[in-house]
Amino acid sequence: MAHRPVRRERRWNGVLLAVGILVILAALAALGTRWAVQRGEIAFPISTPWGPECSVWTGEDTVRLERDQARRATTAAAVAVQGDDAPVEAPDTDDIPDAVMDVLTNGPEDDAGPSLTCRSVKNRDLVLEPDLEPSGLTPRAQNLKDGVEEHFSGLSLGGFVPGGYSTGHGERSAHYEGRALDIFYRPVNEDNRRAGWVMAHWLIAHAPDYEIDVIIFDDRIWSTYYPSLGWRDYEADPDNEILRHLDHVHVDVQRGSDPSEER
Structure with a gap:
């Protein structure tokens, strides 16, 4: 059976269509953010499928950051918030705009809300970890706990017990598999809310380093x-x-x- 060659014009039409769709999506995202700001609503940062992995909403502009910049910026913000109690030194952030560092350290003036997001995808090479550490966490979750404690002092951690949980959490919760931990900021007030967002931003910036899957805080979810x-x-x-x-x-x-579930 003879195959007719695909016309070059068709290939170019497909490329132009794809580019057009991407341009439209980017324009709609920008317009949506501006519209929300003009109405005085909370504008969440977004991260497009192309370009730098992270973005920060400063209150006036979206600033794109490479992953390493986001790591350093959120670590520096955490150090600034902790002051003399910080267990690590602040990394160099000379290449990061002051407006970005200000919003990550102090939060938006009117609302603590999310200011940073990064796109991260699942690691398809990871295998299930059925065995728990003495803490009741999987090795990956234990590595995350160790990383958090390395960068933050005086934390109140929970959501895991030796031997693991069998009840007390929502249906299909990752806590039952030892894959989750909770970082508490109590009581619920504005200071603790802002401190929680410093942590949430640090986690999202370091998501690939710790194979993070989901973060939930303050009526918001990232995954x-x-x-x-x-x-x-x-x-x-x-x-x-x-x-x-x-x-x-x-x-x-x-x-x-x-692996046992794979055909």
Whole structure:
């Protein structure tokens, strides 16, 4: 059977169509952000599927950051917030705009909200870790706990127990598999809310380093399931501070695949 060659014009039409769609999506994202700001609404940072992996909404502009810049910026912000109690030294941030460092350190003036997002995808090479560490966490989750404690002092951590949980969390919670930990900021007030966002931003900037899968805090959720959408609204009982994750940052690591389930 003879195959007709694909015309060059068709190939170019396909390329132009794809480029056109990307341009339209970028324009709509920019217009949506400006529209929200003009209406006085909270504008969440977004990260497009192309270009630098991270972006920061400073209140006036979106600033794109490379992953390493986001790592250094969020670490420097964490050090600044902790002051003399910081267990690490602040990295160099001379290449990062002052407006970015200000919003990551102090938060937006009117609302603590999310200022940084990064796109991260699932690591398809990860395998399931069925065995737990003495803490009750999987090795990946234990590595995350160690990393958090290395950069932050005086933390209140929970969501894991030796031997693992069998009840007490929502259905299909990553806590039951030892893949999640909670970082508490109590009581629920503006100071703790801003401190929680410093942590949440640090986690999202370092997501690939610790194979982070989901972060939930302050009625917002970020996950590798939607890598470019950034922070999204998190629906929970409006009268329950715990379920809304107002008093803690929830973070879980990727599960990995079970070789026995593969065909």
